[in-house]
Structure formats: structure tokens, C-alpha cells
Amino acid sequence: MSRKRAYFFSSRSFLWKLTFVNIAVMALALAVSSYTIYNTACMLVEHMGPSYKYHNEFFNATLFRYLFIITTGGILVSGLLQVLFTRRVVNPLNDLLESTKLLQKGMYPEPIRAPKNKKDELGQLITQFNELIHQLESNATERKKLISDLSHEIRTPLTNVSGYLKAMESGVIEGSPEVYRSLLNETGRVTAMIEQLDHLAALDNQLDEDEPLVPVKVEEAVHRSQAAFRAKREEKQIEMEVDVERAVVKAVEKYVEQIVANFLDNAIRYYEGNGPITIRGEQQSDAYRLEVCGPSQTIREEDVPHLFDRLYRVDPSRSDATGGRGLGLAIAKEMTTRWEGDIGYERKGDDNCFYVTFPNRHE
Known part of the structure; x- marks a missing residue:
């Protein structure tokens, strides 16, 4: 007998506890109803007079027998129906219990089959639990990929530095401004990566602090962000067009500026072709939309879902450059x-x- 079935038949099973309680309540209700009907009927028959004494006794015995049979049958049938209907409620809960035990062991269970009525409390609970499992699996996959990518990102420049140093130690190459520049570039790559990871860790801490949302003037935030890139744009001779509809949104102001800065940094970094970089902002029916566009190579369709993943790079060679x-x-x-x-x-x-x-x- 499986562990799940053994628990199902045990006295600790929630199904049996709930069934016993409901049967006890129904039995009490039927017993009280039958007793009331029996006494009322007997009293009415007795009022018919002493000439009906024999018939009264026969009637009382017959009535008691039928009430006993009906009450007992009602308890058995209702108990059986109770078990059948309660199992539909308890089985998903048992599946949920087994799934949480697997989670405690570090394993990810299969999604639980939700009840037909997904809108009730039990259906919503199962749906939310399945979504939680999916999110945990996604986070675990992303974490493994992050560690793998991070190891590769750090290993590559360190291997290059180690190769240069070993070659210099063995006399294969001699120290020169060009060699020192290469070593500096490689160490700079590692330093830049660590700084961004520190930034990401600091951001996670800030998000945990739950900074309040405040009214932010979009056009002012955009102006401050794009002004910081003026020198870089002029160096590459890139024009910029700004068409931002005036609006006040609820957000964290420094986050808005940082997001625009990240978009602009990508647009300038990977600029290829002709035409300006444009910043547009417009009020839509359900939200305010702010976008940054710039001419560049087409991003492959398979890369698009991962653009916002940590350490994911569409073209490693271009990113290195x-x-x-x-x-x-x-x-x-x-x-x-x-x-x-x-x-x-x-x-x-x-x-x-x-x-x-x-x-x-709308507040």
C-alpha cells in the first residue's frame, strides 16, 4: 500500500475526521427529527380514544421500525455521499501536502491538477501553488545559469592575465606599454563586472526596503538622464530627438532616471546605421509608455525572451568590444x-x- 493511500485510511486523515464529524451531525439531526415525529404521531393516535388501543400499539411499533430504517439508511447514504464529495476537496490538499514535503527536500514537484472550479478558494490555492513552483524552478535555472555565466565571464580575463604574466616570467614576451595596456584592459573588465554586480546587489537591497512611490515628472527625469550622455553622443556624432508628453507618474524617481539611462546606454553603445536616437513618451488608455529607440542590428528572435535576464548577452563578441x-x-x-x-x-x-x-x- 502506498504511503499516500496509507495516510488516506489512517485515523489522522483529514478526510475521515471531516466525514465523522459530518456523519455525527447528520445522525443527531435525523435522530432528533425521527424522535420528534414519532412522539408527535403517537400522541395524535392516543387522542383517538381507548377503543383504538391495539391499533395504537401496532401503529407505534410500525412507525418506530420504519423511522429506524429510514434514519439508519439516511445516515449510511449521506455518509457515503459525504465521503465521495469530501474526497474531491481533500485529495488536492493531500497532493499539496506531498508537494510541500518534496519542496522541503529541495525537489520540485509536478504541478497539481486543479479542481474543475478554479474560481473557488481551493482552486485559487492550487493555481497559486503551481505558479509558485514554476517561479521557483525558473529562479533555480536562472541562478545556475548566472553562476555558470559569471564563472565564464571572470575566468576569461583572468586566464588572459595569467597567460601574459607566465609569458613575461618565462621570457617569451617582455614588458611594454602595449602589454601593460592589455593587462589593464583585462583587469578593467573584471572590475567593471564586479561593480555592476555590486550595483545589482545594492538594488535588491533597495527593493527590499520598499521605497515609497512618489509623483515623478517624466519630462524632467528624461532631461536629466539624457543630459549625461551628451558628450558620448557628440563623440560618435549621434543626433537625438526627444518627444515626451508631459505627465506625472507614480514611481521611484531615481529608478526612472536609471532605466532611461540604461536604455540610452544600450542605444549609443550598439548604434549602427543612420538616423537619430529617439525618446518618446505618451499617455495611453491604461498606462504611460516611455520608449528609447535607436538604429542597430536586428536582435535574433530566440534572444528576445532573454534580453532582461541577468548576464545574458545577445552577442558576446560585440559585448566584449x-x-x-x-x-x-x-x-x-x-x-x-x-x-x-x-x-x-x-x-x-x-x-x-x-x-x-x-x-x-487613481487615488
Whole structure:
């Protein structure tokens, strides 16, 4: 007998406890009803007079017998129905119990089959639990990938530095400004990555602190963010167009500026082609949408779902050349969750467009 079936038949089973309680309540109700009916009927027959004494006794005995049979049968039938219907409620709870035990062991259980009526409390509980399992599995997969990617990212420059140092030690190459510059570049790659990881860790701590949402003037936040990139744009001779509809959104102001800065940094870093970088903002029916677009290579369709994953880089060779570490968009996504907004990517003509939304809030 399986462990699950053994528990089902044990006295500790919630199903049997609930069944026994309900049967006891129904038995008491039927017994009281039968007793009341029996006494009332006997009293009415006695009022018919002494000439009906024999018939009274026969009637009382027959009535008692039928009431006993009906009451006993009612208890048995209702008890059986109670078990059948209660099992439909308890079985998902037993599955939930077994799944939580697997979670305690570090294993991820299969999704629990939800009841037909998913809108009741039990259905919502099962649905939420299944979503929790899916999220935990996704987090575990992302964590493994993060560790793997991070190991690769750090190992590559350190291997290069180690190779240079061993070659210099053995006399294969001699120290020169070019060699020292290469060593400095490799150590700079590691330093830049660690700084971004520190930024990401600091952001997680800030999100845990639950900073309050405040009114933010979008056009002012955009102006402050894009002003910081003026020198970099002029160096690459990139024009910029800003068309931001005036609006006040509920958000964390420094997060809004950081998200715009991350979008602009990507647009400038991977700029290829002709045309300006554009910043647009418009009020839509359910949210305010802010987007940054710039001409660049088309992002492969298989890469799009992972653009906002930590340490994910669409083209490692291009990222190495430009200094990208695949953390800017991940940071932007973490920030956006603070006000329950949406963040995403779209291809418009020759432009890669990244957008963020701010839900309308009526208070």
C-alpha cells in the first residue's frame, strides 16, 4: 500500500475526521427529527380514544421500525455521499501536502491538477501553488545559469592575465606599454563586472526596503538622464530627438532616471546605421509608455525572451568590444517591478526600441 493511500485510511486523515464529524451531525439531526415525529404521531393516535388501543400499539411499533430504517439508511447514504464529495476537496490538499514535503527536500514537484472550479478558494490555492513552483524552478535555472555565466565571464580575463604574466616570467614576451595596456584592459573588465554586480546587489537591497512611490515628472527625469550622455553622443556624432508628453507618474524617481539611462546606454553603445536616437513618451488608455529607440542590428528572435535576464548577452563578441555585461536591462527590469509596470523590446523598422510603462493610478 502506498504511503499516500496509507495516510488516506489512517485515523489522522483529514478526510475521515471531516466525514465523522459530518456523519455525527447528520445522525443527531435525523435522530432528533425521527424522535420528534414519532412522539408527535403517537400522541395524535392516543387522542383517538381507548377503543383504538391495539391499533395504537401496532401503529407505534410500525412507525418506530420504519423511522429506524429510514434514519439508519439516511445516515449510511449521506455518509457515503459525504465521503465521495469530501474526497474531491481533500485529495488536492493531500497532493499539496506531498508537494510541500518534496519542496522541503529541495525537489520540485509536478504541478497539481486543479479542481474543475478554479474560481473557488481551493482552486485559487492550487493555481497559486503551481505558479509558485514554476517561479521557483525558473529562479533555480536562472541562478545556475548566472553562476555558470559569471564563472565564464571572470575566468576569461583572468586566464588572459595569467597567460601574459607566465609569458613575461618565462621570457617569451617582455614588458611594454602595449602589454601593460592589455593587462589593464583585462583587469578593467573584471572590475567593471564586479561593480555592476555590486550595483545589482545594492538594488535588491533597495527593493527590499520598499521605497515609497512618489509623483515623478517624466519630462524632467528624461532631461536629466539624457543630459549625461551628451558628450558620448557628440563623440560618435549621434543626433537625438526627444518627444515626451508631459505627465506625472507614480514611481521611484531615481529608478526612472536609471532605466532611461540604461536604455540610452544600450542605444549609443550598439548604434549602427543612420538616423537619430529617439525618446518618446505618451499617455495611453491604461498606462504611460516611455520608449528609447535607436538604429542597430536586428536582435535574433530566440534572444528576445532573454534580453532582461541577468548576464545574458545577445552577442558576446560585440559585448566584449563595447564593454556590455548583460546587467543593465536586468537592473531596469528589477526596478520596473517596484511600480508593477511593464518593460519590453520591439523592433520598429531599423530601430531597436526598449520601453517601460507606468500604470495609471487613481487615488
